[in-house]
Amino acid sequence: MAFPSLGSLFRPSQIFAVRGGVHPEPRKHLTAEAEVLDMPVPPLVRVPLQQHSGAMAEPLVRRDDIVLKGQLIGQARGAMSANIHAPSSGRVIAVGHFTAPHPSNLPIPTITIRTDGQDRWGPRLPRLRPEDADPDEIAAQIERAGIVGLGGAAFPAAVKLNQRRKYALDTLLLNGAECEPYLTCDDRLMREHAEGLVDGAGIMARALGVSRIVIAVEANKPEAIAALRRFRHALGIALTVAVVPTQYPMGSAKHLVLAVTGKETPARARTAELGVLVYNVGTAHAVHLAVRYGEPLISRIVTVSGRAITRPANVRVLIGTPVADVIAFCGGLAEAADRVLLGGPMMGLPIQNLRVPVVKGTCGILALSAAETRASAQMPCIRCGSCVQACPCGLTPFEMNARIHAGDLEGAVKVGLMDCIACGACAFACPSSIPLVQAFDHAKGKLAETQSRRHQQEETRRLAAARQAREAAIAEAKRQAMARRKVEMAARKVAQTGAAAADPPPAPSAQAAP
Structure with missing residues (x-):
């Protein structure tokens, strides 16, 4: 489906x-004024091989291998995957399964490294001069660096960048909305590293071949807006800061595009079909580090917050650092946490x-006290429509x-289940405290x-049918071969009989005469 260019709109x-x-x-005041702190190298890092959308990376190291910071330890597999690098130097003590950062608590393949405290860099990626590099070189560098979307979806950035080959793009939209309560890591990044962020945006824009860059920031981040508005261009490409309303879920890519451009992305379509590609601001900064300095994605800024945290902070953390170590760096728990969340x-x-x-x-580690969590008892639906008004x-x-609880999943699909973005706005607005999102998930x-x-x-039936077809073909081939042999044998028999009839009878022997 084709859409008009947004250039004139x-x-x-x-x-x-x-x-x-x-x-x-919002509850952002807990960390909004907390400058980013660099956490020391932890004694142990556990690096999962599945930190991105798509196929799991293939391990390149074994137990007892010595690795250096930035070394490739997990190779991307297939078209949709991402490289994994060692966050610090040390010895590999295990290549096996460990609990995933997921509610399921299921183990996933993980490389465990006991760090040596020296944080020694290995050979970095070759630096590029983006002003002279072509789009394919930039995309390849981003792929080598293992960069994924840092807004939470973790979609491989290079794969997304390659959509330039399929769609006519004209706008790069950086998502700096950060609409989830508590989280301020993107806010601090925009305040403290605006120049590098803008440079990364320019690098991606050059690779995409777009004519404009828009950074969308919610209105509750005036310092970040001011820091970004010092820049009018990024690598010669026009840059604009769009101030969007403070509203959840403004950070949703499709809704951010609607707010900034006025164009609605149809259900099941991509924003790229409108000519707009959306990245998180953190991803842009990671691209800056990868292209300019050859640094792979081995760390990120994390907001550590909640009333149960002794000293809420924004912390630059190495990938693979245990959550317990990050909380300990922030003074530990001031009180028992009623709930611990990764993200908002x-x-x-x-x-x-x-x-x-x-x-x-x-993007966040939240240790919420009992006073911060909703403990209302679930009540029956009163069909008030609050969830309808809240649904973006x-x-x-x-x-x-209702259809899900009646077992009518197909009916739920018909009324839009697969279009749900699981933002949780409906459950938040529900006066009956019905866990709607959990039901949808x-x-x-x-x-x-x-x-x-x-x-x-279907695959089993297909394979069975293919096997039957092969067996039938083999049986038919055997029948035809047997029929040919019978014909050949009959022909040989006829030929032998004819030859015997054509030969004269042998002459009588002289010894047989009387």
Whole structure:
């Protein structure tokens, strides 16, 4: 489906209304004024081989191998994957399974490194001069560096960059909305590293071949807006800072594009089809470090917050650092945490094991006290429509939930289940405290399981049919071969009989005469 270019439609000073959304208490004051601290190298790092969308990386090291900081230890596999690098120098003590930073607590392949405290760099990636490099060189460098989207989705950045080959792009939109409560890591990045961030944006824009860069920031970040507005261009490409309303989920890519451009992305379509590619501001800064300095993605800024944290802070953490170590660096727990989340309170992942590591997509570690968590008892749906008003996708969550609980998953799909972005706005607005998002995630999981089972059944039938076809072809070939042999044998018999009839009878022997 083709869409008109946004070149003549975009107005940098105009912000368009976005439907739905909610306004949770920001609670950003806990860390908004906390400058980014560099956490020391932990004694142990656990680096999962699956920190991105797509295929798991292939391990390149074995137990007892000595590795250096920045060394490639996990090789991307296939078209959708990402490289994994050693966060620090040390010895590999295990290449096996360890608990994933996920509510399932299931183990995933992980490389465990006991650091040596020296933090010795190995050979860095070759530096590029982006002003002279062609788009393919820049994309290859981003791929080598293992950069993924740092907003949470962890989509391989180079794969996304290559959409330039499929779509006519004209705008690079950097997402600096950071609409989740508590989180301020992007805010601090924009304040403290605006120049590098803008340079990374220019590098990506050159690779994409777009004519404009827009950085969208929520209105509650005036210092970040001021820092970014010092720049009018990035590598010669026009740059604009768009101030968007403070509203959740403004950070959703499709809704951010709608707010900035006024163009709505159809269901199941991509923003690239509108000519806009969206990246997180943290991703742009990672690109700057990779291209200018040859540094792979081995660390990130994480907001550590919540009333249960002794000293809430923004911390630059090495990938693979255990969550427990990060909390300890911030003074530990001031009180028992009622819930610990990786990410924000709206879409973050609850964890039980604090030994799980920080990964590339970890933007926050929240230790929430009992006073900060909603403990309201669930009540029956009163069909008030609050969830409908809050839904940014224009769906009817109460109806989807009713169909799911009735076992009608296909009916839930018909009313928009697969268009749900799981932002949690509906559950936040629900006066009956119904866990709507959990129901939708469960239903999507059941559908995926059903589709997988159906695919397996279809594949089994296909393989069985192919086997039957092969066996039938073999049997037919045998029958034809047998028929040919019979014909040949009959022909030989006829030929032998004819030859015997044509030969004269032997002459009588002389000894046989009387």
